[in-house]
Amino acid sequence: MSDHQKQIAGEAAALRVEAGMVVGLGTGSTAGWFVKALAARSLTGLRCVPTSEKTADLARELGLPLTTLEDVSRIDLTVDGADEVGPGLALIKGGGAALLREKLVWEASDRCIVIADAAKVVPVLGAFPLPIEVVAFGHKATANRIMDVLTDHDITMPARLRQADRGVVRTDGGNVIYDAKCVAIHDPVRLADDLKLITGVVEHGLFLDLADEAIIGRDDGVEVLVP
Numbered sequence: 557m558s559d560h561q562k563q564i565a566g567e568a569a570a571l572r573v574e575a576g577m578v579v580g581l582g583t584g585s586t587a588g589w590f591v592k593a594l595a596a597r598s599l600t601g602l603r604c605v606p607t608s609e610k611t612a613d614l615a616r617e618l619g620l621p622l623t624t625l626e627d628v629s630r631i632d633l634t635v636d637g638a639d640e641v642g643p644g645l646a647l648i649k650g651g652g653a654a655l656l657r658e659k660l661v662w663e664a665s666d667r668c669i670v671i672a673d674a675a676k677v678v679p680v681l682g683a684f685p686l687p688i689e690v691v692a693f694g695h696k697a698t699a700n701r702i703m704d705v706l707t708d709h710d711i712t713m714p715a716r717l718r719q720a721d722r723g724v725v726r727t728d729g730g731n732v733i734y735d736a737k738c739v740a741i742h743d744p745v746r747l748a749d750d751l752k753l754i755t756g757v758v759e760h761g762l763f764l765d766l767a768d769e770a771i772i773g774r775d776d777g778v779e780v781l782v783p
Contacts, residue, residue, distance in 0.1 A: 558673040558675060559585075560773070560775070561673035561674055561772075561773030561774060561775065562585060562586040562589050562637075562671070562672075562673050562773055563589045563773070564773045564777070564778055565586060565589070565590075565671040565672060565673065565771045565772060565773035565778055566586060566587070566588070566589030566590035566591075566592070566593050566635075566671055567589065567590075567593040568671075568771050568773075568778045569590050569593075569635045569669050569671050569771050570590055570593035570594045570596075570597060570635075571597075572633065572635075572669060573594055573597070573599060573602070573633060573635075574599070575599045575600045575601050575602070576599075576600070576601035576602070577599075577601075577602060577603075577632040577633055578602075578603045578604075578605065578623070578628050578630070578631045578632050578633075579594070579602060579603070579604050579605070579631065579632065579633055579634070579635070580604075580605045580607065580631045580633065580634025580635070580636070580661040580662070580664075580665050580668075581594075581604050581605065581606045581607060581611050581615055581620075581634075581635070581636075582607055582611065582634065582635055582636025582637055582658060582671075583606075583607045583608040583610060583611050583636070583637075583652040583654040583657075583658060584636075584637040584651065584652040584654075585637070586637035586671050586672060586673065587607075587611065587635065587636050587637045587671070588611075588614060589671075590635045590671060591611065591614050591615055591618065591620070592614075592618065594620065595615070595618035595619060595620050602620065602621055603621055603622075603623040603628065604620045604621060604622050604623065605622070605623055605624060605625060605628065605631055605634075605661055605664075606622060607636065607654050607657045607658045607661050608652065608653075608654040608657060608658075608728055609728050610652075610654075611654075625660060625661065625664055628664075630664060630665070630666060631661060631664050631665040631666065632665070632666055632667070633665065633666070633667045633668075633669065634661055634662055634665040634667070634668045634669070635668075635669045635670075635671060636649070636658060636661075636662070636668070636669075636670060636671070637649075637652075637670065637671055637672055637676075638670045638671075638672050638676055638763070638767075638770075639651045639676065639684040639761070640676055640678050640681050640682075640683065640684045641670060641672055641676050641677045641678065641767075641770055641772070641781070642678055642679070642680060642681040642744075643679070643680075644765075644783045645670065645767040645768075645769075645770055645781065645782070645783045646681055646744055646762070646763070646764050646765075647670060647681075647761075647762070647763040647764075647766070647767060648681050648682075648684050648686055648687075648761050648762065648763075649687070649761045649763050650686075650687030650689070650733070650760075650761030651684070651687065653687070653718070653725055653726075653727050653728075653733055654727065654728065655687055655689055655727075655733075655759055655760070655761045656689050656727065656729060656731070656758055656759040657727075657728060657729070658763075659759055659763065659766075662763065662766045663766070667768050667769075668766055668767050668768050668769075669767070669768065669769045669770070669771060670767045670769070670770045670771075671770070671771045671772075671773070672770065672771075672772055672773070673772070673773050674772055674773065674774045674775075674779075676772075677770075677772060677781075680740045680741070680742070681738075681740075681741045681744055681762075682738035682739050682740040682741040683739065683740075685716075685735035685736055685737045685738070686735065686736040686738050686741070686760065686761050686762065687718075687733050687734075687735055687760070687761040688702060688715060688733065688734045688735070688736060688751060688757060688759075688760045688761070689727060689729075689731045689732075689733055689757070689758040689759045689760070690702075690731060690732050690733070690734055690756055690757055690758060691731055691732075691756050691758060692726075692730060692731055692732050693756075694756060695717070695732050695734075695756065697756070698754065698755070698756030698757065699714075699715055699717070699734055701754045701755075701756070702715050702734060702736070702751070702754060702757065703715060705747075705750045705751060705754065706736055706738070708750070709738075709741070709742075709743065709746070709747050709750070710742075711736065711737075711738045711739070711741075713736070713737040713738075713739070715734035715735060715736040715737075716734065716735050716737075717732060717733075717734055718732070718733040718734065718735055729758075731758050741762075744762050744764060745764060747762065748760060748762040748764055765783075767783070768782070768783070769781070769782055770782075
């Protein structure tokens with residue numbers, strides 16, 4: 557039933573978009589439902605900023621007009637999925653390997669809505685491995701420094717280099733991703749700050765104080781959450 561929940565969350569979020577808006581398009585399976593629902597509305601004057609090449613390809617296929625952060629000063633609304641939605645709408649994102657571009661778009665947006673199926677709502681962040689985007693050059697040395705920070709946060713499992721059938725996963729920006737199996741993140745603010753201080757870390761998947769609203773798909777409809 558998760559696909560149904562993702563679909564109705566995406567469709568509900570598409571109804572928040574108005575003609576003439578600049579809209580940030582998220583990445584991932586749930587965001588894909590939003591992109592499809594937005595295209596079906598045929599609103600005039602839209603300009604859309606995709607957070608990944610995959611999303612850009614889908615938007616082009618559906619006829620949505622695209623622009624870039626270089627060409628717009630602000631984004632009216634961004635809609636994107638999440639891997640975990642915690643208390644206060646603190647999020648873990650990056651399962652789709654687009655966390656850097658996603659965060660750039662989120663931070664340029666006047667309003668951000670996260671969409672997710674019900675299973676993504678958790679009491680404590682950390683069951684989903686935390687993605688950490690790292691410059692490819694010297695990434696093993698960077699991973700050692702990441703481990704030092706994780707240990708300081710009582711996280712003992714080593715961060716693993718993300719790989720797929722084709723080999724090491726690369727982001728659209730050419731970086732690599734380490735996934736940290738945290739189990740529970742008790743102080744996400746401090747962990748976020750500590751990770752960003754590491755030379756070689758480009759971005760992490762903790763999205764804190766960025767979501768204005770969450771639309772959660774459930775079997776009987778959608779639930780709206782606010783911080």
